[in-house]
Amino acid sequence: MSDQRSVTRSDLVAYCDAMLESSAFQDYCPNGLQVEGRNQVRRLITGVTASQALVDAAIEQGADMLLVHHGYFWKGEAAPLTGIKKKRLKALLENDISLLAYHLPLDVHAEVGNNVQLARLLGWQIRGGLEPANPRSVGLHGELETAQSGAEVAASLERALGRMPLHIAGNDRPIKRIAWCTGAAQGYIEKAIALGMDAFVTGEISEPTVHSARENRIHFFAAGHHATERYGVQALGERLAAHFGIEHRFVDIDNPV
Numbered sequence: 052m053s054d055q056r057s058v059t060r061s062d063l064v065a066y067c068d069a070m071l072e073s074s075a076f077q078d079y080c081p082n083g084l085q086v087e088g089r090n091q092v093r094r095l096i097t098g099v100t101a102s103q104a105l106v107d108a109a110i111e112q113g114a115d116m117l118l119v120h121h122g123y124f125w126k127g128e129a130a131p132l133t134g135i136k137k138k139r140l141k142a143l144l145e146n147d148i149s150l151l152a153y154h155l156p157l158d159v160h161a162e163v164g165n166n167v168q169l170a171r172l173l174g175w176q177i178r179g180g181l182e183p184a185n186p187r188s189v190g191l192h193g194e195l196e197t198a199q200s201g202a203e204v205a206a207s208l209e210r211a212l213g214r215m216p217l218h219i220a221g222n223d224r225p226i227k228r229i230a231w232c233t234g235a236a237q238g239y240i241e242k243a244i245a246l247g248m249d250a251f252v253t254g255e256i257s258e259p260t261v262h263s264a265r266e267n268r269i270h271f272f273a274a275g276h277h278a279t280e281r282y283g284v285q286a287l288g289e290r291l292a293a294h295f296g297i298e299h300r301f302v303d304i305d306n307p308v
């Protein structure tokens with residue numbers, strides 16, 4: 052558009068930090084601005100993970116800022132800026148592109164959060180948090196409009212996310228009450244069991260998850276870490292575009308996990 056507006060980097064970051072209440076979270080990475088680029092933002096690129104492929108796409112598309120769910124500087128990782136870490140950061144810094152990252156705050160948010168967005172995509176009715184006593188519960192529980200078989204839920208996940216989920220049928224009863232948590236939350240199957248859910252959906256699976264699903268007689272679906280976490284960052288990008296009048300594009304770098 053010809054009258055495309057821009058916003059200062061600091062205004063955009065402050066808006067996101069406030070909206071997502073990022074200072075209220077104990078997280079495994081810094082939330083907010085991770086790499087400082089140019090002062091004005093006209094073109095925003097969003098994506099799930101700040102991989103080299105996404106950084107390269109942002110450069111190619113003339114981005115001023117890259118906004119992601121999985122950024123850098125994770126707890127426990129080696130601090131030195133060597134190898135792929137050096138390459139990614141060098142590319143961002145040389146091109147003066149900011150990196151803005153929100154992890155748990157973007158899972159939990161009541162409007163643009165990954166978990167709310169996944170429920171909207173699948174048509175699931177939200178009833179509460181996976182941890183009912185926690186106001187910032189990562190993961191939700193709710194209901195399907197009408198009870199469906201495990202195979203029907205698997206098919207709806209495949210339609211919505213564009214990939215076949217791995218379904219562990221812990222029983223052959225239909226599913227009405229369902230809990231979910233995007234990403235690598237297979238350990239949270241215990242929380243879904245405690246709530247008496249018929250099914251639990253997350254991104255990834257581990258070997259023990261299969262036994263837990265079978266022995267607790269709950270349906271389990273591993274629907275893809277990347278696939279379940281595509282939607283929060285897109286919703287946030289759309290909101291920023293609407294609020295500030297900037298340009299936004301989501302770039303999907305396919306990931307089979």
Ligand SMILES: [Zn+2]
Nearest residue numbers: 234235276280
């Ligand atoms: Zn994740």
